[in-house]
Amino acid sequence: MKAQDIMAKTVISVDIDERLPEIKKILETHAFHHLPVIENGKLVGIISDRDLLRIISPFIDRVSEQPRDLDTLNRAAHQVMTRQPISVKAETPIEEILAWFKRVDISCLPVIDNEEQVIGMISWRDLINHATF
Template sequence: MKINSIMQDRVVTVDHEASLWEVKMVFDNTRFHHLLVTENNILVGVLSDRDYLKAVSPNLGSATQSKADTDSLNTRVKTIMSTKLHTLSPDNTVLDAVKLFNQRSISCIPIVNEDMTIAGIISWRDIMKTIEALQG
């Protein structure tokens, strides 16, 4: 089975120069857990909700929030994104994705075309949903 049959082609991208304010708005208003980071429409990194939470002050939104806490949202995506990219193409198989997940400590795999433009994304959740549907 090819990845393009189960990948999510609805992805959210953010520019590498975006601030964590912008990322906060995306995570607050969507159900996405990974943002694909681009520079001139080319994939250059991945930012997970966990990366975001590690980078911002834990006091945001609390009664003890200070200006320094709020200023943590001025951080640029490029300073905290994962740049060690593990990608596959739409023509790879789901088994290729399973192998990559098992070899690397990653939670998503960007699916890219030959020119590194984004075609989609796949997560373990997508694979598990497919297995469940095949069993059902």
């Protein structure tokens, strides 16, 4: 079995200059945990819901909100994303994907073509859903 056999083929990505409120909205609307970040059609980073939790102030919309809290929303994707994310090709064997998940603390891998365009995403959930015991 290969990456192309289990990857999610419908991928929503964001531009490198997209602002955090829109990124947060996309993640919440689609119940995603990761978004590929694209520049000129190529994968340049990835943003997770955990990145947003780490960056966006928890005081927004609270009585104690300060101007600096709202400033956390003005950041662009390139200021928050993980750069040079680990990615795989469609032909990558599942065994290699499993090895990446075990070796590195990640829960998702973008699948790219030879031009570094995102053609799919694989999460640990995809692996579990397609596991044969």
